[in-house]
Amino acid sequence: MTARRLSSLPSFRAFGHRDFVAVWCGALVSNIGTWMEVLALGVYVTAVTGKAGWTGGIAALTYLPSVALSPLGGALADRFDRRLFIAACNLAQVVLAVTLTALAFTDHLSVPAVAVISFLNGCVHVLVMPAYTALITGLVPQEDLHSAMSLTSMQFNLGRIVGPMLAAPLLAVGGVGWVFLLNAVSFLAVLAAVLSVRPQRRPASAPPSRGLWADIAEGARVSRRDPAIWLALVGTFTLALFVSPFIGLVPVFALKVFGLGAAAASGIVSMQGVGALVASVLVGSLVERWGRQRLLDVSLLLMGPVAAAFWLSPTLPVAMGTMLVLGAVYMVALTGLGTRCQERAPRELAARVSSFAAVLLNVGYSLGVWLQGALMDHVGVRPVTATAAVLFLGVAVVLRAQRPREVGVPET
Structure with a gap:
C-alpha cells in the first residue's frame, strides 16, 4: 500500500504530504542504526562491568546534556533554517x-571511551531534537499534526524493532564494531532526507529575535503560562x-533476572x-472515537500498572x-503529551516549547535510569522498578484530577 493510499486512513493522514514522507523514511533508516548501537552498548557495558549501575549510568550520559543544551537547541532552531541545522x-x-567504530576495530574500546562518546552524542542529540520536532510540525497542517506525531513515534519504534533484530546476530558473528559501522552509515539517510525538504519560512507575525537567552526565556514563559x-x-x-528507564535497563533485566544474553534483550526491546x-x-x-484528551488520560492511568506487570514477569x-x-x-x-505541547505552542515558538519538553524528558530519564540502575545493585531489579511504576500511577491520578480544573478541557 502506497503512502498516498495510506493517507486516507485516520492514523496515516500525514503520509499525504511529500516532505513528511521523505523525512519519515530517512529518520527510519537512521533510527534502525541507532537502536542497533543502543543494544550493542547496553550488552557491552553490562558484560564488561557486570553492574546495572554502570549500564544505567552510560545510558543516562546520552540524555544528561539536555539540561543545558536543549533550550539552546530550541532557540537556534527557531532562528535558522531547520533543515541545515539538522544536517549539521x-x-x-x-x-x-x-570514532566509536574505529575504537572497536582497533581493540581500543573501553567503558570510559563509551561514556565520553555517549555524552558527546547526547549533546548533539539534544541540540537537534527540538529542530526535528519543529520541522515535522511545519510539514503538515494543524489537523494532521496528531497523525504526524504518531507516525514519527511509529518510525522510531520500527527502528526499535528492526535495529535489535539486526544487531543480535551481528553481535554474535562480527562483534560491536560492525554494529557501530552500520549506525554511522545510517545517518546519511536522514541527512539526505532533510536536505530534500522545501525550506520553511519564518512566520510573518514572528517578532524579531532579541538574543538567544531572551528567546529561551520567552519560550519558558509561554510553556509556564499555558496550563x-x-x-x-x-x-x-x-x-x-x-517509567522510561525500562528502555535502558532491558539488558540488565535479561542478563541479571533471567540469566540470558543479547538475544533475549533484543527480543524484549x-x-x-x-x-x-x-x-x-x-x-x-x-482519537476519532474518544478524543485526544480522553485517550491521553487513559494511557497515563494504565502506564503504571502495565509497567509493574512487565517488571514482575516471571x-x-x-x-x-x-x-x-x-x-x-x-x-x-508520550505522543499525546508531545502533541498537546505542539498544538498549543505558537508556530514561531514550536522548537523552543519542544526543547523544554525534551529537557524534562531527558533529565527525567537520565535521573531515573541512573538511580534505578544504582538501586538495583543493592535492592534488586524487581522491587525498584515495580515501586517506580506504582509511584507513577499516583502521579497520573493527581494529573487527571488537576487537568479539568486548570485546563478546562471537556471530558468528552
Whole structure:
C-alpha cells in the first residue's frame, strides 16, 4: 500500500504530504542504526562491568546534556533554517559514530571511551531534537499534526524493532564494531532526507529575535503560562523519571533476572517496538472515537500498572507479552503529551516549547535510569522498578484530577 493510499486512513493522514514522507523514511533508516548501537552498548557495558549501575549510568550520559543544551537547541532552531541545522548536527553524529567504530576495530574500546562518546552524542542529540520536532510540525497542517506525531513515534519504534533484530546476530558473528559501522552509515539517510525538504519560512507575525537567552526565556514563559502545556510537561517529566528507564535497563533485566544474553534483550526491546507499531496504526481511530484528551488520560492511568506487570514477569515469554502492551501504552501517552505541547505552542515558538519538553524528558530519564540502575545493585531489579511504576500511577491520578480544573478541557 502506497503512502498516498495510506493517507486516507485516520492514523496515516500525514503520509499525504511529500516532505513528511521523505523525512519519515530517512529518520527510519537512521533510527534502525541507532537502536542497533543502543543494544550493542547496553550488552557491552553490562558484560564488561557486570553492574546495572554502570549500564544505567552510560545510558543516562546520552540524555544528561539536555539540561543545558536543549533550550539552546530550541532557540537556534527557531532562528535558522531547520533543515541545515539538522544536517549539521547529523554530520557531527557521523563523526562520533565513526570514532566509536574505529575504537572497536582497533581493540581500543573501553567503558570510559563509551561514556565520553555517549555524552558527546547526547549533546548533539539534544541540540537537534527540538529542530526535528519543529520541522515535522511545519510539514503538515494543524489537523494532521496528531497523525504526524504518531507516525514519527511509529518510525522510531520500527527502528526499535528492526535495529535489535539486526544487531543480535551481528553481535554474535562480527562483534560491536560492525554494529557501530552500520549506525554511522545510517545517518546519511536522514541527512539526505532533510536536505530534500522545501525550506520553511519564518512566520510573518514572528517578532524579531532579541538574543538567544531572551528567546529561551520567552519560550519558558509561554510553556509556564499555558496550563495545558505546563501539565503536559509535568506528565512528561514524571513519565521519564519513573517509567522510561525500562528502555535502558532491558539488558540488565535479561542478563541479571533471567540469566540470558543479547538475544533475549533484543527480543524484549523488539516487542516494545511491535506494541508501539500496533498502537500507531490504531491511535487515529481511537482519537476519532474518544478524543485526544480522553485517550491521553487513559494511557497515563494504565502506564503504571502495565509497567509493574512487565517488571514482575516471571518468565521471558510473559515479559515479552507485557512489553508489547507497555510499548503500546507508552507510545500513546508520550505522543499525546508531545502533541498537546505542539498544538498549543505558537508556530514561531514550536522548537523552543519542544526543547523544554525534551529537557524534562531527558533529565527525567537520565535521573531515573541512573538511580534505578544504582538501586538495583543493592535492592534488586524487581522491587525498584515495580515501586517506580506504582509511584507513577499516583502521579497520573493527581494529573487527571488537576487537568479539568486548570485546563478546562471537556471530558468528552
